[in-house]
Amino acid sequence: MTADVLAAWNDGPAKARIVEFVEGVTREGGVDYVPPSERIAVFDNDGTLWCEKPMPIELGFILKRFVEMAEADESLREQQPWRAAREGDHAWLGGAITKHYAGDDSDVKVLMAGILQAFDGQSVDEYAEAAGAFLRGGKHPTLDRAFHACGYVPMIELLAYLEAHGFTNYIASGGDRDFMRPVTEEIYGIPSERVIGSSNALRYVEDEKGGTVTYAAAPDVFDDGPVKPVRIWSRIGKRPIFAGGNSNGDVPMLRYAGGSRPALRLLVLHDDDEREFAYTAGAEDALATAERDGMIVVSMRNDWGSIFE
């Protein structure tokens, strides 16, 4: 296996550093050698592995559910977040996330309360079926492609390249864990047990078929910022040596990679408004940290020959 598998990456410093790092940690007897069981790689999902604009894909799924709820219950129509969902007010919704990354959680809290209500009592199996159907059947609002095809080809190649070199890849996302799980194996080759992310609280409800796990109307984990390294340890029990992210919420995860070992930390920079989107809102701290700590900043415009399949 050679670096040819990274065919969608342009030759340049980003690709060269990835290949150099992987060759270093896999060279038996070399000073940087890391045994396969310790080759843990963690990746944010929204904006790192797949597209997150004009709003996170998961939001589209939630909006669809909000619209259904507002159709069924008139009293919800003048309240946020149902009003924004019904009126297609993407600015309010996208703004909630941007404000969160800038440190203002007021709108995100209103949104979260709505989400808790939206899935209260649903079983994990029902939710997985609905999420899978949405991701396989739905289309991105502006990119003229299925949600399912919104993964970045260079990152999918990177995942395969790492796996071929004995790495074990995990998703460590701020997004909802159970929303991604139905498709992560197909899109990224990452099975459900290696998806870490946010979740509502769950409860076990006894029944005649051995019981059902269902969502409760309470938050459990919002897997962002300093929570990411905590959740990575909780789930894996090892410190990663490779981490990829794109926003301020990924900074602790990126910094956590390595410890006393060599590590590669990679930040995806959205600077291609022709093929994808150009934005740095919510990534200001991450870009400053990347420069200060010598992380790789991947320019979508310059480093990626193609973005989508």
Added chain:
Amino acid sequence: MTADVLAAWNDGPAKARIVEFVEGVTREGGVDYVPPSERIAVFDNDGTLWCEKPMPIELGFILKRFVEMAEADESLREQQPWRAAREGDHAWLGGAITKHYAGDDSDVKVLMAGILQAFDGQSVDEYAEAAGAFLRGGKHPTLDRAFHACGYVPMIELLAYLEAHGFTNYIASGGDRDFMRPVTEEIYGIPSERVIGSSNALRYVEDEKGGTVTYAAAPDVFDDGPVKPVRIWSRIGKRPIFAGGNSNGDVPMLRYAGGSRPALRLLVLHDDDEREFAYTAGAEDALATAERDGMIVVSMRNDWGSIFE
């Protein structure tokens, strides 16, 4: 591969049902066939995979820490749980667990509060090192063997047998996740990322080396009873088809296995006071459920030719 790998199991109904089940779910084209990615097996640890009497192995580790704390701070010596630790009052300590399984959590709460205090501020790396040293160096109080050799050989054989047939094994224990992790790969062939269990709260503390994950003096998850299926879903995202346990706290996990699929549920019965211990305290509901639902009850005395290596 044949059933010969279950060499420490006596021929009898328990062994026969295990082999019959595994052959059924692995027979391609058969009515009970389950693809490898769905062959998930979950096992409790204390009393199911290794010895839990006269008290759980983890308690010995905690007591050692309590004694150190009481030596350093005189004010702790007259308080529980430090007093019991210092005086070697195993009855109080073992009783806390037995009372928990009988529905009375008063002493277990006192114990838990002490445990939170005992590891407050310790990093996960320091804790893992201390737990690993204790398990490798310490000796069981009555069985004349290292803690590390307190795993049940027939269960270790069963794990290997399942793995050889495409199963993925997980530990889903009420015990502390991070206490087990340093040795589960060596003893059971189960790596840290497949250990589910209880945990204190963790926090990420920034430092010059990329940050450290440390324990906070707050509970996070007590992974027992109805919490077990919830945590199994959270970690794996799949419903197991094989589950093994030994106490009332395992009943929801045992019942959860299978769902619409065939499943094997196994309960270890401690009825061998010559080679191990004989007790059913804390397993009354589990035994009643096993009989009602047709789970396999494994008699240590009759079904196991040998217990320890």
